Amino acid sequence: MQTFDWNRLSKQEQADALRRPALAQGGRDAQVADIIEKVRAGGDAALRELTRTLDKVELERLQLTEEDIAAAGSRVSEELKAAIELAIDNIEAFHRAQLPSPVVLDTKPGVRCELHYQPIEKVGLYVPGGSAPLVSTVMMLAIPARLAGCERVVLCSPPPVNDAIVYTARRCGVDAIYSLGGAQAVAALAYGTETVTKVDKIFGPGNAWVTEAKGQVSGDVDGAAIDMPAGPSEVLVIADESADAAFIASDLLSQAEHGPDSQVILVTPSRALAERVDAALAEQLAALSRADIARRALAESRTFICDDLAQAVAISNAYAPEHLIVQTEDPRALLPKLRNAGSIFLGAWTPESVGDYASGTNHTLPTYGYARTCSSLGLADYQRRYTVQELSPAGLQAIGPAVELLAATETLDAHKNAVSLRLAKLEKQA
Amino acid sequence: MQTFDWNRLSKQEQADALRRPALAQGGRDAQVADIIEKVRAGGDAALRELTRTLDKVELERLQLTEEDIAAAGSRVSEELKAAIELAIDNIEAFHRAQLPSPVVLDTKPGVRCELHYQPIEKVGLYVPGGSAPLVSTVMMLAIPARLAGCERVVLCSPPPVNDAIVYTARRCGVDAIYSLGGAQAVAALAYGTETVTKVDKIFGPGNAWVTEAKGQVSGDVDGAAIDMPAGPSEVLVIADESADAAFIASDLLSQAEHGPDSQVILVTPSRALAERVDAALAEQLAALSRADIARRALAESRTFICDDLAQAVAISNAYAPEHLIVQTEDPRALLPKLRNAGSIFLGAWTPESVGDYASGTNHTLPTYGYARTCSSLGLADYQRRYTVQELSPAGLQAIGPAVELLAATETLDAHKNAVSLRLAKLEKQA
Numbered sequence: 088m089q090t091f092d093w094n095r096l097s098k099q100e101q102a103d104a105l106r107r108p109a110l111a112q113g114g115r116d117a118q119v120a121d122i123i124e125k126v127r128a129g130g131d132a133a134l135r136e137l138t139r140t141l142d143k144v145e146l147e148r149l150q151l152t153e154e155d156i157a158a159a160g161s162r163v164s165e166e167l168k169a170a171i172e173l174a175i176d177n178i179e180a181f182h183r184a185q186l187p188s189p190v191v192l193d194t195k196p197g198v199r200c201e202l203h204y205q206p207i208e209k210v211g212l213y214v215p216g217g218s219a220p221l222v223s224t225v226m227m228l229a230i231p232a233r234l235a236g237c238e239r240v241v242l243c244s245p246p247p248v249n250d251a252i253v254y255t256a257r258r259c260g261v262d263a264i265y266s267l268g269g270a271q272a273v274a275a276l277a278y279g280t281e282t283v284t285k286v287d288k289i290f291g292p293g294n295a296w297v298t299e300a301k302g303q304v305s306g307d308v309d310g311a312a313i314d315m316p317a318g319p320s321e322v323l324v325i326a327d328e329s330a331d332a333a334f335i336a337s338d339l340l341s342q343a344e345h346g347p348d349s350q351v352i353l354v355t356p357s358r359a360l361a362e363r364v365d366a367a368l369a370e371q372l373a374a375l376s377r378a379d380i381a382r383r384a385l386a387e388s389r390t391f392i393c394d395d396l397a398q399a400v401a402i403s404n405a406y407a408p409e410h411l412i413v414q415t416e417d418p419r420a421l422l423p424k425l426r427n428a429g430s431i432f433l434g435a436w437t438p439e440s441v442g443d444y445a446s447g448t449n450h451t452l453p454t455y456g457y458a459r460t461c462s463s464l465g466l467a468d469y470q471r472r473y474t475v476q477e478l479s480p481a482g483l484q485a486i487g488p489a490v491e492l493l494a495a496t497e498t499l500d501a502h503k504n505a506v507s508l509r510l511a512k513l514e515k516q517a
Numbered sequence: 518m519q520t521f522d523w524n525r526l527s528k529q530e531q532a533d534a535l536r537r538p539a540l541a542q543g544g545r546d547a548q549v550a551d552i553i554e555k556v557r558a559g560g561d562a563a564l565r566e567l568t569r570t571l572d573k574v575e576l577e578r579l580q581l582t583e584e585d586i587a588a589a590g591s592r593v594s595e596e597l598k599a600a601i602e603l604a605i606d607n608i609e610a611f612h613r614a615q616l617p618s619p620v621v622l623d624t625k626p627g628v629r630c631e632l633h634y635q636p637i638e639k640v641g642l643y644v645p646g647g648s649a650p651l652v653s654t655v656m657m658l659a660i661p662a663r664l665a666g667c668e669r670v671v672l673c674s675p676p677p678v679n680d681a682i683v684y685t686a687r688r689c690g691v692d693a694i695y696s697l698g699g700a701q702a703v704a705a706l707a708y709g710t711e712t713v714t715k716v717d718k719i720f721g722p723g724n725a726w727v728t729e730a731k732g733q734v735s736g737d738v739d740g741a742a743i744d745m746p747a748g749p750s751e752v753l754v755i756a757d758e759s760a761d762a763a764f765i766a767s768d769l770l771s772q773a774e775h776g777p778d779s780q781v782i783l784v785t786p787s788r789a790l791a792e793r794v795d796a797a798l799a800e801q802l803a804a805l806s807r808a809d810i811a812r813r814a815l816a817e818s819r820t821f822i823c824d825d826l827a828q829a830v831a832i833s834n835a836y837a838p839e840h841l842i843v844q845t846e847d848p849r850a851l852l853p854k855l856r857n858a859g860s861i862f863l864g865a866w867t868p869e870s871v872g873d874y875a876s877g878t879n880h881t882l883p884t885y886g887y888a889r890t891c892s893s894l895g896l897a898d899y900q901r902r903y904t905v906q907e908l909s910p911a912g913l914q915a916i917g918p919a920v921e922l923l924a925a926t927e928t929l930d931a932h933k934n935a936v937s938l939r940l941a942k943l944e945k946q947a
Binding site for chain 2: 107166167169170171173174176177180181184185187190192194195198200202205207208218219220221222223251287288308311312316318331333334337338340341343344345371374375376377381418419422426428429430431432433434435436437438439440441442443444445446447448449455456457458459460461462463465467471472473474475476477478479480482483486487488489490492493494496497498499500501502503504505506508509512
């Protein structure tokens, strides 16, 4: 890791040091638009053709059958099933606790105002393929969908869909599983085909093709909304002299092994700790199966030596990390000052991995600085809020004159008239 | 209004009848990008120059002084101030009731998970100019910002900023008021200048230039997030034979007077009512100051005669209206079946205008079909959610083995190792 003395950097150097690399997503726009157009025009046949040419897979069927699902489940070990149960149990409990209560309030006698929540009707989940089956992604996306009350929950994952993904999807109540990946999967979810359900909102991570496709379909009102903007995964660790260097190194490596573009930052007032972490990194790196990836990510990673923990907090708030790990003597003391983080991990016994899999929190978090305005994924992302109002005659008489004057001020006569007509009728009835 | 028998239309004709006209926003992309670039490069000087060329106004200063604000307030009538107070009172009460409670839950003994809410630090409000001072827009945007706890709330409105807007902004706790309109105002809020605060999120309606600029800055992580996608305002009225035709006509006209592109739809099983509404429209239209605008909107508007109220609900749910007015004998009976509406107005004494101004609900609502996935504006839009977790040694021992297995399944060794190292240390201590 590159080490910098924060206070020796100029303001501009500090800003540059916290700047994320530009996302290299250019050049795919036209190709993705072409894939989307093909799926809209050609439906299932286009999906088969695109899967043949892009994934080099000949699809027997787009959707897994009940037999496929049962067979996949039978091939998952009991041990893994038990770990999945434990994770589901915690994730369900924490997301169920997020179920909102409606607001019902009479702002004046006879003026009833209500705020209600409604599930988004149909949602589509995208789970990337590749060598590793991302069962945790299935749980994080599907559990809140079911708790929110979405009517239909469907899932796409590139062929061949991994057994553990299939098992977990069914266990979490997913209604349909499609063997589809890439931009074509996103297009199918956004617009529907003979087989694939058109959904209202698409959730889940993916490669640059998936990200570009999500961006394109979310810009079209006939397409689908999406969960949040995507960027490379990142962690920032705030640590003091008291921290265990081996623990910190293991947390930094957890992030670094995700990919060469992962962002890894350590902020500490202790130069001695930074040196111990460097030594621990070298030691642990040697044993990792994904050491090459982690090494490339670490080469771009930074340690900032700062004056004190208050300055460490300020640096973290400016960076707005997806994951923020605090390993200090009294981590909870910093909590009220921490801002703009996706998820915060407090203390020595809370590695990021627990939140990635099984503590109960959601691992779908805003990256790339979007944590300044975006939330960590939760039940709220699967629902929408809407308001209701109902006035009694007395309620309209109470606020009607103010509405008339405000409408007149805005030169909206008909708005005023809608009140005046009603007040006149009440007057006549009295 | 054009009248259709819903059940005589083919499926395709039904879909076409509910389709909104394409938004004519093309062609502005490059001009808006150019304005944004000028503001980023030139700061205050560019804002003065753009205001000179685009608004034909020579700005003495970009930001109103305390003297400007006090003088504006002294020119607002006491009667209007009283109406504003009544509206603020109700809007504050309803939005205060939306303040969320954090979630704190031990999903297992020693596994603490928390969901917290944090205000978005800096927000910018845009209030359009023109002949009518939109004081209601100021209240709807600024009141939840202050209740949410945003640290800095600033407002742009085109020069000269109307006195009532200035008064209301100050009354609602806006920190700074800038005499700026159009794409240049959005650019200034998104990137900041010497005078204008850079904000994290921009709220508020605007013309096609403002909408395009909001779209562009929200696509840039260095820019700013925005409240929601924008489209023309719209109302759908569900009514039965019992409804007062004059009331319905006044509600349809409230929407129609907004602009020639306003969408106005009446759905009713009663042909007699539809005819009475047509007659009432003709009568009321004659007296309106904005009759020309309303007449153009009505020419594009539609009445659907349907079988029964259940079918009326289905039509409304398919359209997903911004405003939904229900004037039936028992409007609340329909509520559980109504979906995809921004705000719902129940019964004869609840015209849309009460929600536009003073019932307490927010008038900033999803248009153009976005109500399928987007929420009505509320306190939640000014806050972000984030999670916190803290495990005790016992908590890590309880869920650690499951995390290790799940991480191993996903071939993420370092994720597993971050847990294994800690469990080994606990083992050694024991």
